[in-house]
Amino acid sequence: MGNQMFQYAIARILGEKNHTPVVLEKSFFILKEKKPGHTPRDFELNIFNNEYLISSDLHVNKFTNLSFLNKVRKKLGCNYPKTFLEEKFTFNPEALLVKPPVILHGYFQSYKYYDGYEALVKQIFEFPVNKLDEVNSSLLYRIKETTAISIHIRRGDFINDMKTKTFHGNCSIDYYLKAINFFVSKFSGFQLFFFSDDSEWVKEKFETLPNPKLFIDHNKGENNWKDMFLMSSCSHNIIANSSFSWWAAWLNNNPNKTVIAPKNWFAKDIDTNDLIPDQWIRL
Numbered sequence: 001m002g003n004q005m006f007q008y009a010i011a012r013i014l015g016e017k018n019h020t021p022v023v024l025e026k027s028f029f030i031l032k033e034k035k036p037g038h039t040p041r042d043f044e045l046n047i048f049n050n051e052y053l054i055s056s057d058l059h060v061n062k063f064t065n066l067s068f069l070n071k072v073r074k075k076l077g078c079n080y081p082k083t084f085l086e087e088k089f090t091f092n093p094e095a096l097l098v099k100p101p102v103i104l105h106g107y108f109q110s111y112k113y114y115d116g117y118e119a120l121v122k123q124i125f126e127f128p129v130n131k132l133d134e135v136n137s138s139l140l141y142r143i144k145e146t147t148a149i150s151i152h153i154r155r156g157d158f159i160n161d162m163k164t165k166t167f168h169g170n171c172s173i174d175y176y177l178k179a180i181n182f183f184v185s186k187f188s189g190f191q192l193f194f195f196s197d198d199s200e201w202v203k204e205k206f207e208t209l210p211n212p213k214l215f216i217d218h219n220k221g222e223n224n225w226k227d228m229f230l231m232s233s234c235s236h237n238i239i240a241n242s243s244f245s246w247w248a249a250w251l252n253n254n255p256n257k258t259v260i261a262p263k264n265w266f267a268k269d270i271d272t273n274d275l276i277p278d279q280w281i282r283l
Helices: 002-018 057-066 066-076 118-124 134-144 162-168 173-186 200-206 224-232 244-250
Strands: 084-087 103-105 148-151 191-195 211-216 236-238 259-261
Touching: 002 103, 002 118, 002 244, 066 103, 118 259, 134 148, 134 191, 134 224, 148 244, 173 200, 173 236, 191 200, 191 224, 200 211, 200 236, 224 236, 236 244
Parallel strands: 084 103, 148 191, 148 236, 191 211, 236 259
Antiparallel strands: none
16 A cells, blocks of 8 residues: 555656646556565555546557557667656656656655645545544544554564565564654653554564553454554654555654654665655664
8 A cells, every 4th residue: 555655646746747647557456366575465545535547458558559650669769658667766856857648667655756745645645534433433532632652563474475574674673662762761641552464473572561552453454544544643653664654654744743764674775765754763
C-alpha cells in the first residue's frame, strides 16, 4: 500500500501540473505466485476516493503500437514510448518536469516530490473514516484521549523471505527501545500503541515494558488501511523501515509531532537522505 501511494502521488502531481489524467497499469497485481524476493500484492489504492483510468490492452497498444514511424524511433534508440525511469533512490527534480504522455517507472520515494503539493497529497490520501467499524472507532477515541505514540514493527517477508531480508533488513529491538527511551526522556503520561504483522512476537519482546501499551493486530488484508489511519492519528510515531508507516507518520497532522525513523532504511548501502524529512529523528 505504501509503495503504491508513493507512485500514485507523483503521477497525480504531474497530472495536476499538466492538466492530464492519471492512468494506472495494474497487470502487476495479476502476479500472485510466490517467487524469491517477491511478495504477491493486491491493488490497495481503491480505499481512497480518487478518480483514475485503468489501462486496458487496447489503451496500452494504442500508446505503444509499432507503426512504421514508431519502429524507426525504436530502431534509432529514441525514448518511445516515452518512459521516465527512476535510476536512483534519491530525489530527481527532472521527474517533475516530464511532459505527458509518459510512463513512470520506479518508486519515487521522497517527500521532496511533494514540495508545494502537500495539501493535494493529503487530500488524495484522505481516509474513509466513515467506514471505521466499532472496534477501530473505539481505538481512535482512546488515541485522541491520550498522548499516543504509535510503534510500527514490520516483520513478515522482511524476516521470512531471505532475498527480501538481505535487501531490506529489519529494525532491531535495540532501535525500538532507544526510540521509546527518547520519548521517556521527553514526555510523561504517554501510551504506546504497537502495530505489527507479527503481534505474538511483538508481545513476547515488549510485554514487560513498564509503559502503558496496547497491541493492535486485528486489521488484516483489505482492512490494513485502518492501521495506517490509526497510526497517523497518534500524537507521535516510531516507524519501521517501511513505506507503510512512513505514510502514517507523514500524514500525521499533529503540528508538534515527533517522528523517529531508523537510520538504516536498507540492509544495503543506499542513500535515503531524500526519503526522511529533515524534521524527523533518525536513530
